[in-house]
Amino acid sequence: MSTSRRPRLLLSAFLMNTTSHILGGQWRHPEAQQHRFNELKLWVDLAKDLEAAKFDAIFLADVVGLYGDHDGGWASHIKRGLQVPSNDPLVLASALAGVTEEIGLAFTSSVIQSDPFQLARQLSTLDHLSSGRVAWNIVTSVLENSHRNFGADGLAKHADRYDWAEEYVQAAFKLWEGSWEDGALLADKIAGIHADPALVNKIYHRGERYSIDGPHLSSPSPQRTPFLFQAGSSPRGRSFAAANAEATFLFAPNPENVRKNSEVIRKLAVDAGREASDVKIFAGLSFVVGSTEAEVLRKQADYDEYLDLDAVVAHIGGGLGIDLGGRPLDTRLGEIDTEGGKGVLEAIRASVPGGNPTIADLARYRAKSMQISGTPEQIVDQLELWQDAGTDGINIINQILPGSYTDFIEGVVPELRARGLAQTEYAPGTLREKVFGRQATLEASHPAAAFRGAFTQFSAANENRAAVTASS
Secondary structure (H helix, E strand, C coil): CCCCCCCCCEEEEEECCECECCCCCHHHCCCCCHHHCCCHHHHHHHHHHHHHCCCCEEEECCCCCCCCCECCECHHHHHHCECCCECCHHHHHHHHHCCCCCCEEEEEEECCCCCHHHHHHHHHHHHHHCCCCEEEEEECCCCHHHHHCCCCCCCCCHHHHHHHHHHHHHHHHHHHHHCECCCCEEEECCCCEEECHHHEECCCEECCCCEECCCCCCCCCCCCCCEEEECCCCHHHHHHHHHHCCEEEECCCCHHHHHHHHHHHHHHHHHCCCCHHHCEEEEEEEEEECCCHHHHHHHHHHHHHHCCHHHHHHHHHHHHCCCCCCCCCCCEHHHCCCCCCHHHHHHHHHHCCCCCCEHHHHHHHHHHHCEEEECHHHHHHHHHHHHHCCCCEEEEECCCCCHHHHHHHHHHHHHHHHCCCCCCCCCCCCHHHHHHCCCCCCCCCCHHHHHCCCCHHHEHHHHHHHHHHHHC
16 A cells, blocks of 8 residues: 555546447346436436545547447447447436536537537536536547448548547637637626627637637636547547647556556647646546455456457457457457458557457457456555556446446445545536636636637627728
8 A cells, every 4th residue: 555645536437328338248237227328317326426426527428320340230239239329428418417516527529420619509508507517528430430420421531530620629619718708798687788799709710611600609608618538549639639638538458558648648738838737647447346355256257257258349340440240259360351450450469468369368358458356455556556657537437337336436435535545525616626626717828728819809899880880
């Protein structure tokens, strides 16, 4: 056990409004309740438990299409429930805002699925209604089917997707930060003035993809710009996160991987004119918690019994555009010949210990490399190693709902608190204030801040004056 003073770990529950999220097949476990994903009560009860345990956030993942083919088509995804059917996380986050008071509500929305004007309004609305607890996980969508669902002929090129994201967030930043100035909303019943037109501006965004006049239809919410997550792992994705995100989410197989990635991201943040500490690093991890090592082994064997290796493989291959289905699970990756993705497949093969793993080895490695098993003391010992490697927070992956979080709350959280690594009360204010311990709005060093006061020449008052002048 460490005796040195450490910062606390940020805790987030990694969820998706579907039956089978990351660890495929676990919905079949007798104690699992995620098959009730259409029932609001499941999510309300879980959100209340997480808030009572003082979790920082609920993080709602999403995809807007099917994963690539497995076994020659997409029927396998339907059969196994691989993130289909799934529901809109914004709607769920809105419902949870009404039954919670402190916990952050992060949800995923891809740049391909909604115009920035629409999303900016939705996020501002929810930030108002939740008293400033909203976070946006910015994604560009790697699934070809997602792009085809929104009018494209296929998957946009990687670089084009990030060019798209750059314009998207700039347009949203202009609406959130530059359209309404501080003090514009008056609601003065005596004077009969609801808002000062001299302080409300159009933005006249003109870009390659979007043309938006404005003004933003929502007045400034408590955070103005919501708390920003991003999960890109490519060089371009890391650069985007370093410039724009306040937290980035890594699927890291070990602390050393976190160390390498966090050092790169923090250097890129400094290069972008921000502080290295302006980007929090979250690692995705699952846990098997037991009061004794024997109980841990029993639980691990129990979860292993229900793990659907084919579903895990479909998730991996589908996200990469490589069909790894239709083969025995003991097929070695070196024996697989694909028309595309040879380099990607070779990189996967090299990442799994053993030199030439089987498809089953790949699935087990993916499931186990993000897992920490042990007694609460053993688990927190391991989490300290992840923290030393640069991890600021844990996005907790579940095997079963709600049991995975119940085990963590009852077993691990008390040990974290005993070491000063978990909060016992929420700090006041918005999600940004709670996480960073500073102001509710973005720091001046964030690129969005450049749009504050940038559109005063486009205010309603100026437009009215111009109209009068032109008619006289």
